[in-house]
Amino acid sequence: MKIKTVALLGAGAVGSYFIWGLSEKLGDSLWVIADGERKKRLEQEGILINGKCYRPCVRTPKEAKGADLLLVSVKYGALGSCLTDISQIVGEHTIVLSLLNGVDSEEIIGRKIGMEHMLFSMMKIASRRVGNEIVFQEKTTIGLLYGEKDQEEPSGRMLAVEELLSGTGIHRQMCRQVLRDIWHKYAFNISMNLPQAVIGCGLCAYAFSENAAKLRWELRKEVCEVAAAKGIDISELSDIEKMHVEKTPDTRYSTLQDLDAKRHTEIDMFSGTLMKLGRELGVPTPYNEVIYYMIKALEEKNDGKFDTVQKRKEKE
Numbered sequence: 001m002k003i004k005t006v007a008l009l010g011a012g013a014v015g016s017y018f019i020w021g022l023s024e025k026l027g028d029s030l031w032v033i034a035d036g037e038r039k040k041r042l043e044q045e046g047i048l049i050n051g052k053c054y055r056p057c058v059r060t061p062k063e064a065k066g067a068d069l070l071l072v073s074v075k076y077g078a079l080g081s082c083l084t085d086i087s088q089i090v091g092e093h094t095i096v097l098s099l100l101n102g103v104d105s106e107e108i109i110g111r112k113i114g115m116e117h118m119l120f121s122m123m124k125i126a127s128r129r130v131g132n133e134i135v136f137q138e139k140t141t142i143g144l145l146y147g148e149k150d151q152e153e154p155s156g157r158m159l160a161v162e163e164l165l166s167g168t169g170i171h172r173q174m175c176r177q178v179l180r181d182i183w184h185k186y187a188f189n190i191s192m193n194l195p196q197a198v199i200g201c202g203l204c205a206y207a208f209s210e211n212a213a214k215l216r217w218e219l220r221k222e223v224c225e226v227a228a229a230k231g232i233d234i235s236e237l238s239d240i241e242k243m244h245v246e247k248t249p250d251t252r253y254s255t256l257q258d259l260d261a262k263r264h265t266e267i268d269m270f271s272g273t274l275m276k277l278g279r280e281l282g283v284p285t286p287y288n289e290v291i292y293y294m295i296k297a298l299e300e301k302n303d304g305k306f307d308t309v310q311k312r313k314e315k316e
């Protein structure tokens with residue numbers, strides 16, 4: 001099995017890491033998927049990544065039919081509307097990596113195209129759009145973590161992904177227990193992203209405030225309990241959760257960045273999914289419920305839903 005063609009759906013902060021890494025090796029066999037206005041824009045303007053302009057080959061989903069590998073890196077809110085595109089791209093042998101955060105994007109995609117296409121994965125990167133440019137740290141990025149859901153040893157398709165990425169600068173690790181690793185990152189995101197998003201502060205809050213720390217640990221406890229009900233043990237903290245938040249006191253994770261920029265967040269992917277799983281498994285998730293509705297209300301506030309008549313006039 002050799003991966004010769006790669007389709008990328010979602011050329012944003014995460015997707016750009018693969019454009020940066022694969023462009024030289026694959027040339028026109030790397031296809032950024034887009035249609036209509038987005039296709040035109042990408043073809044005309046290219047993508048500025050870490051100071052360099054890339055002009056990848058842009059294809060529609062139909063034109064990308066049967067790619068050997070499909071990387072999905074859209075935001076959770078766009079995933080539902082991309083499922084038709086995904087099924088147009090996927091051929092009999094296509095391997096699909098879903099790079100979204102959260103724990104259910106593989107199932108959502110797999111329900112549409114068949115779970116046999118899914119190789120489980122997640123991204124450890126802090127990549128951001130700054131103006132028109134995507135910026136990440138090439139050296140310190142941990143990169144792609146991937147593995148088979150029910151198998152610890154590397155499969156043929158995992159080795160094919162390794163061969164594709166070798167010599168590209170893309171950092172990657174094969175996981176023996178990919179589901180556990182994905183749930184660890186999920187616990188990290190829920191417990192670290194959400195309280196700071198509501199409070200509107202950097203990571204230092206978890207060190208300097210017992211109240212913020214209480215929220216952090218109660219949210220994490222609920223993720224642990226739901227994971228345990230699914231047979232996944234994340235009770236021990238992962239290395240990243242042991243970090244000293246005082247060292248990066250002002251860091252704002254994606255949920256707070258979204259609110260700062262008045263975008264909708266991925267709260268449905270975080271607490272929304274956990275609440276749904278909790279209901280199915282009989283595990284209460286009260287802290288996640290409260291924070292879910294608070295962040296939804298903050299999104300509405302940013303949308304201007306609570307603006308007074310005076311404020312609306314000022315905006316016009």
Ligand SMILES: NC(=O)C1=CN([C@@H]2O[C@H](COP(=O)(O)OP(=O)(O)OC[C@H]3O[C@@H](n4cnc5c(N)ncnc54)[C@H](OP(=O)(O)O)[C@@H]3O)[C@@H](O)[C@H]2O)C=CC1
Binds near residue numbers: 033075081128129
């Ligand atoms: N940013 C980060 O550091 C990290 C992000 N993640 C996760 O990765 C996922 C992606 O996040 P991120 O890269 O930050 O998000 P971005 O918003 O930066 O990128 C999403 C991209 O998807 C594109 N897109 C949306 N709909 C379509 C469509 N129908 N067809 C083609 N392209 C489409 C958007 O294009 P357009 O701009 O034209 O709308 C945009 O370029 C999220 O789940 C996030 O949580 C995980 C780890 C770290």
Ligand SMILES: CC(C)(CO)C(=O)C(=O)O
Binds near residue numbers: 101123124127252253
């Ligand atoms: C913390 C981080 C950057 C890790 O990749 C992330 O996933 C987020 O900001 O939501």
